[in-house]
Amino acid sequence: MHQPTPSADLRHRTIGAPAGRLHLVEQGTGPLVLLVHGFPESWYSWRRQLPALAAAGYRAVALDVRGYGRSSRPAATDAYRMLDLVEDNVALVRALGEERAVVVGHDWGANIAAASALLHPEVFRAVGLLSVPYAPPGGPRPTDVFAQMGGDQEFYVSYFQEPGRAEAEMEPDLRGWLAGFYAAMSADTMPARGEPDPHFVARAGGRLRDRFPAGKLPAWLTEDDLDVYAGEFERTGMTGALNRYRNMDRDWEDLAPYGGAPIKQPSLFIGGALDASTTWMADAIAAYPATLPALTSSHILDGCGHWIQQERPEEVNRLLTAWLASLQD
Numbered sequence: 001m002h003q004p005t006p007s008a009d010l011r012h013r014t015i016g017a018p019a020g021r022l023h024l025v026e027q028g029t030g031p032l033v034l035l036v037h038g039f040p041e042s043w044y045s046w047r048r049q050l051p052a053l054a055a056a057g058y059r060a061v062a063l064d065v066r067g068y069g070r071s072s073r074p075a076a077t078d079a080y081r082m083l084d085l086v087e088d089n090v091a092l093v094r095a096l097g098e099e100r101a102v103v104v105g106h107d108w109g110a111n112i113a114a115a116s117a118l119l120h121p122e123v124f125r126a127v128g129l130l131s132v133p134y135a136p137p138g139g140p141r142p143t144d145v146f147a148q149m150g151g152d153q154e155f156y157v158s159y160f161q162e163p164g165r166a167e168a169e170m171e172p173d174l175r176g177w178l179a180g181f182y183a184a185m186s187a188d189t190m191p192a193r194g195e196p197d198p199h200f201v202a203r204a205g206g207r208l209r210d211r212f213p214a215g216k217l218p219a220w221l222t223e224d225d226l227d228v229y230a231g232e233f234e235r236t237g238m239t240g241a242l243n244r245y246r247n248m249d250r251d252w253e254d255l256a257p258y259g260g261a262p263i264k265q266p267s268l269f270i271g272g273a274l275d276a277s278t279t280w281m282a283d284a285i286a287a288y289p290a291t292l293p294a295l296t297s298s299h300i301l302d303g304c305g306h307w308i309q310q311e312r313p314e315e316v317n318r319l320l321t322a323w324l325a326s327l328q329d
Helices: 049-055 081-097 106-117 141-148 163-182 223-236 245-254 278-280 282-286 315-327
Strands: 011-017 023-025 032-036 058-064 103-104 123-130 153-154 200-202 265-273 295-299
Touching: 011 081, 011 200, 023 049, 032 081, 032 106, 032 245, 049 058, 049 315, 058 081, 081 106, 081 245, 103 106, 123 315, 141 245, 163 223, 163 278, 265 278, 265 315, 278 282, 295 315
Parallel strands: 032 058, 032 103, 103 123, 123 265, 265 295
Antiparallel strands: 011 023, 023 058, 153 200
16 A cells, blocks of 8 residues: 655644644644644654545644644743643644544643543544553552652653753754664564663663664654654754653642543544553553543554554554544534
């Protein structure tokens, strides 16, 4: 099958939003499908989905989440809490002249998509989650959970908490760091079983990149693709992106009124069998009959890592368009 590629049909726009400015890229006409990226990416991570969705009769819109790319990057750390990102999504739908949308997210974008659907079911009529399963708000404080993981090693989310610490590792060689991070979680380049886990760092002066594969890009990532990602982060720095991690306790507090709440709209989940998000959160997937009672499409892709819509674009596009076609307006 020929894989759709980005084309001159892509339209770049900037809209006003609570963040100040949101940059988006759209293609096609029809029902609105909002695509929300994760860390450390941008609208570009949806480059293979935009033309496929447009060809299937949808208005596909991929944004730069606040803190990324050409969208605004507020200075305050607490400007990146989940409630604010949800309101950005609502504002985007309204600015596009629409009343309702399907929201689809990957990685952190899956969490943002889920929260958008949970808080605003009147706007988001269905939700698609890629790589990161839905887990309802609640449970122990997140930073307490992460602090207990890894024993004599430090979990990467804990490592990301202190402002400036992770930036000092990443920013001197952003292109190299990104290449290693993408490779560490891609099926064809991730460390073999038994090798040091790149989700953890040594507690005494360790760096994530010490455990990244070296010298080989995953098959889905060309040098040109890497240039796009690196160029954006070299311009913006990493703080805006990392601030998402630094709000997890605030999110836990903000979303406490929704503790245990299911998402009742039609939903989709696609995970990679080799992705730590799928295996670590297996209990969340098993709980879908209660937490996603209107789940209509759920798939684990064998031999696939974390960057699912880039590693397996044709398969994801097929599953996504079939699911969208099944939805009732």
